[in-house]
Amino acid sequence: MADEVPIPVAVSRRTFLRRVAMGGAIVLIPGAAALALRAVPTDTTPPIQHSSVPSETLRIGLLLPQSQIYPQLSQSLLRGFQLALTESSVRHVALEPRAALLPVDYGKSPAQALSTARELVTGRQVDVLSGLFSRNHADSLESLLREHQTPLLVSDIGANTISTHNKSPYIMRSSLGFWQSNLALGQWAAQQVGQRAVISTSFYESGYDTIHAFRSGFEHGGGEILATISMGAPYNGVATPAEALARIESLNPDVVYAAYSGQDAIAFVRSYAESGLHNRVPLLGTAMLVEEQLLPEIGSAAIGIRSAFSWAPSLMNPQNQAFMAAFAAHTGTQADAFAVLGYDSANLILAAAQFSGGVHNRERFHAALHNSRFDGPRGNLVIEPTYLEATAPIYLREVRQQGSSFTNQVAMQLDALAEHDPRVVELRDTLRSGWTNAYLCV
Numbered sequence: 001m002a003d004e005v006p007i008p009v010a011v012s013r014r015t016f017l018r019r020v021a022m023g024g025a026i027v028l029i030p031g032a033a034a035l036a037l038r039a040v041p042t043d044t045t046p047p048i049q050h051s052s053v054p055s056e057t058l059r060i061g062l063l064l065p066q067s068q069i070y071p072q073l074s075q076s077l078l079r080g081f082q083l084a085l086t087e088s089s090v091r092h093v094a095l096e097p098r099a100a101l102l103p104v105d106y107g108k109s110p111a112q113a114l115s116t117a118r119e120l121v122t123g124r125q126v127d128v129l130s131g132l133f134s135r136n137h138a139d140s141l142e143s144l145l146r147e148h149q150t151p152l153l154v155s156d157i158g159a160n161t162i163s164t165h166n167k168s169p170y171i172m173r174s175s176l177g178f179w180q181s182n183l184a185l186g187q188w189a190a191q192q193v194g195q196r197a198v199i200s201t202s203f204y205e206s207g208y209d210t211i212h213a214f215r216s217g218f219e220h221g222g223g224e225i226l227a228t229i230s231m232g233a234p235y236n237g238v239a240t241p242a243e244a245l246a247r248i249e250s251l252n253p254d255v256v257y258a259a260y261s262g263q264d265a266i267a268f269v270r271s272y273a274e275s276g277l278h279n280r281v282p283l284l285g286t287a288m289l290v291e292e293q294l295l296p297e298i299g300s301a302a303i304g305i306r307s308a309f310s311w312a313p314s315l316m317n318p319q320n321q322a323f324m325a326a327f328a329a330h331t332g333t334q335a336d337a338f339a340v341l342g343y344d345s346a347n348l349i350l351a352a353a354q355f356s357g358g359v360h361n362r363e364r365f366h367a368a369l370h371n372s373r374f375d376g377p378r379g380n381l382v383i384e385p386t387y388l389e390a391t392a393p394i395y396l397r398e399v400r401q402q403g404s405s406f407t408n409q410v411a412m413q414l415d416a417l418a419e420h421d422p423r424v425v426e427l428r429d430t431l432r433s434g435w436t437n438a439y440l441c442v
Helices: 013-023 073-091 110-122 137-148 178-192 209-220 241-251 262-275 295-302 318-331 337-356 362-370 422-429
Strands: 057-065 098-107 128-131 152-156 171-175 196-202 224-231 255-259 283-285 306-309 373-376 379-384 389-391 394-402 405-414
Touching: 057 073, 057 110, 057 337, 073 098, 073 318, 073 337, 098 110, 110 128, 110 137, 128 337, 137 152, 137 171, 152 337, 171 337, 178 209, 178 255, 178 306, 178 394, 178 405, 178 422, 196 209, 196 241, 209 224, 209 255, 209 422, 224 241, 241 262, 255 262, 262 283, 262 295, 295 394, 295 405, 306 405, 318 337, 318 373, 337 362, 337 373, 337 379
Parallel strands: 057 098, 057 128, 128 152, 152 171, 171 389, 196 224, 196 255, 255 283, 283 306
Antiparallel strands: 306 394, 373 379, 379 389, 394 405
16 A cells, blocks of 8 residues: 555544643644645636745544444545545645644534534634535524634535525535436436336435436426335335335336435345346436445346446546546545545635635635636536535446446436526425435434
8 A cells, every 4th residue: 555644533523522622722633634735727717826825724624424324434535535635745745725634523413513513613623614414404504604704515425405595605515416416317217218217215215305306307308207116114105125116016117216225225126136127127226226335245136227426436537547546545445436525525625725825815715615626536526606516527327247346337428407407496496305414324
């Protein structure tokens, strides 16, 4: 393994608050190093004059959840952040300002995430805050963030839309574009696969906007949703994959769209293949249905399943290939989507800090974040101005076998929908019930 700056170890919220109370200053996690930023040129910003950049430290707070469904989530996000900082240090050692990363574990509860964020901001422990929790839930922090002029870059999978009521200049989002990807998948499926679909999901997955997004895309593409089958729902649900498959069989659809994650995804995909349905009815799904970590256990049952997402390990661009190699060299493990998310989010912050000269001028730094962009592993990331959400290309993927392993291969790029598109407006304006915790943060 190549030499690297050690990855900071996240501390618990209780330990963090105790240290803050004792020291009254930023917590320096053992192994965390001050790392130089590198300039990321954009089409809209002039070259940076390095001589005018102040030599202060940019303090980045990173809120990390616990997850039973996806246990490696926090570690992947943290390692992606750390790799971005390490690369900056190695490539441009002499550049200023310098950055210190403060990772803090908040547990599972949305309330704990918000409470930890308040402590960091109120105690002036950070200059910018990031982390994985609900974007809409974070809107309650708006007045506090404004008071302390501390921007928040939520870094999540993007399972929920941002409500039209939850627009704040101090809250931005860097996501994996989950709902946008499934909206595009729905439209593509209705036009290219079949016009009669069944949605099969779990009660947990059904609490997020991703399901509504696929339905919207499919119906606007000319298709019809015959039924939505929810496994584990308290009312009118089914108990097992076998029961779900029996209902699917009776409806005789042209295509099935499945939204499951973790062990539920493994069980459903295997059952679908064993039932023989995969020979007659194409199976589409969310990216988490065939997430790379699950494919070794799912095996050949996953072959041919198509999904849409903003990233795949097989994405053939120089930035992704360089990222995959660097991540493996620095960590000894293969990167996943959350490592990419951490890497992209950190680089958006670094680009803004480099252009603005750090946080000495908070208004300039804040404005730079609004216009930050980064050409990374997923392609060109740009902050969309209406909801301050980073947008990335969307790719149609198909699970294929390579030797003895299985992977998501990129088949094509799908068209993303503009903010003024009726489907997007409808998704943002529709009142729904759902979960306040970020997707997979349980």
